[in-house]
Amino acid sequence: MVRPVPFRFPVEVRYLEVDRQGVVFNMWYLAYFDDAWTAFLGEGGLPYPSMLRDGHDLRLVHSEIDWLGPLGFGEPAEVRVGVARIGVSSITVQFELWSADRLVATATTVYVVVEVAGSVASPIPETLRGAIGDVAPLRA
Amino acid sequence: MVRPVPFRFPVEVRYLEVDRQGVVFNMWYLAYFDDAWTAFLGEGGLPYPSMLRDGHDLRLVHSEIDWLGPLGFGEPAEVRVGVARIGVSSITVQFELWSADRLVATATTVYVVVEVAGSVASPIPETLRGAIGDVAPLRA
Amino acid sequence: MVRPVPFRFPVEVRYLEVDRQGVVFNMWYLAYFDDAWTAFLGEGGLPYPSMLRDGHDLRLVHSEIDWLGPLGFGEPAEVRVGVARIGVSSITVQFELWSADRLVATATTVYVVVEVAGSVASPIPETLRGAIGDVAPLRA
């Protein structure tokens, strides 16, 4: 797998995501991170629809976000993704949102693998482990 | 102020918020907490539009969410709100999302007071302090 | 069925739905109308989750919206719902969004009944017909 480290995912801020303060409303960052994570897995060889067809899904069990500054409409934006830890059935992922050379937000999320048909945690399947590749945290 | 402790805010899950897993997609929890926080302040005597007219706004600088289970369409849902800490210019708020007697998610967010015209942190105005009332954490 | 005519559904504008123009972004009106339609059916005795469990769903095939003015954060809002036509497998519904005594938007949507398991149009089931009640257009 030749995915660059860290993985970078461009974000185009939607007009509708910007609130009357003129900045992206907080919840949309979770959408950006979700999009970036999906692209990360796709780039690693596991498109999300394939994973679903294989009967696996990922459920978010924890997220932490720190906002360092605002992001406005028309500003450049990029999410960087790094996997910080792979457990038996959980994966810890770090995100950073950059606007050019300004760090806008950092985040950490934890996903648990579940079966599509149910909601019990299950071991990380090999296809997913392969798509993730090596652990490569963005920060300590 | 006679707001009950903890403050409870009913949530009606929208059909569009439920993803193909059949559960509310993660980002909408931030919408629920934002709605509940706005209602909390309104109940305390400070409708959000009034605060904006007074030149103050709140910016989210930190959020942490833990999901304990899923929430589906048509299920009852209620957000409970408690203020855990009031600093010079920041407010730490705890949230819980309950579906009947099942705890679905817990969250902590930190808001900073900013001037509407700019983005510099400013001291918590008296109107806001009054609307918040006493510190009353939901949990340690 | 004692549902008033027209059916009225209160809307609370979310902070996040308001864009940098200070008005509700257009797409959220479709969310309001969907919420109001779901409430209309629920009030008529058919909660949406029940309809889904019965194997029926509704798919939007047409919508038309006219905006007469803006809707801001903190402004009162109410959706009025009236069914204009019931066909073999389709239902034409009229909506109006009022802010106090100001008409903000009018809309007409057409739904087609489909089976949950597929996407072929099917005749309107009796439970749905009962929940809709009589045709009662809001306007010509």
Place this chain on the structure above:
Amino acid sequence: MVRPVPFRFPVEVRYLEVDRQGVVFNMWYLAYFDDAWTAFLGEGGLPYPSMLRDGHDLRLVHSEIDWLGPLGFGEPAEVRVGVARIGVSSITVQFELWSADRLVATATTVYVVVEVAGSVASPIPETLRGAIGDVAPLRA
């Protein structure tokens, strides 16, 4: 201006936009069309933030959408944009959403030019007229 006719804008369906029917929820089409329209103007030399800085904005006054079929997660999607009519202060735009060679939805929207500072309709500014270019409807 060398913008191709019709203008084509790629859409990446977000996981969160897909509902429990497994298809994109209706309101997101308005987001796609808004994104495509913004890109259309940018491609024509008028980035939306520039137009706002010039004191002009566009308000949607009418939209009509016909859905011919569903759009699922992971499916290719492209919006095609054509301007059907330019009036004194209004612009009529046609959209089509294609998934590969399948036409998923058609839409027509009408925008009115307003001043950012107010909400009165104003004549179409030259910069906007230039960015739009010639009238080129997608269909009769």
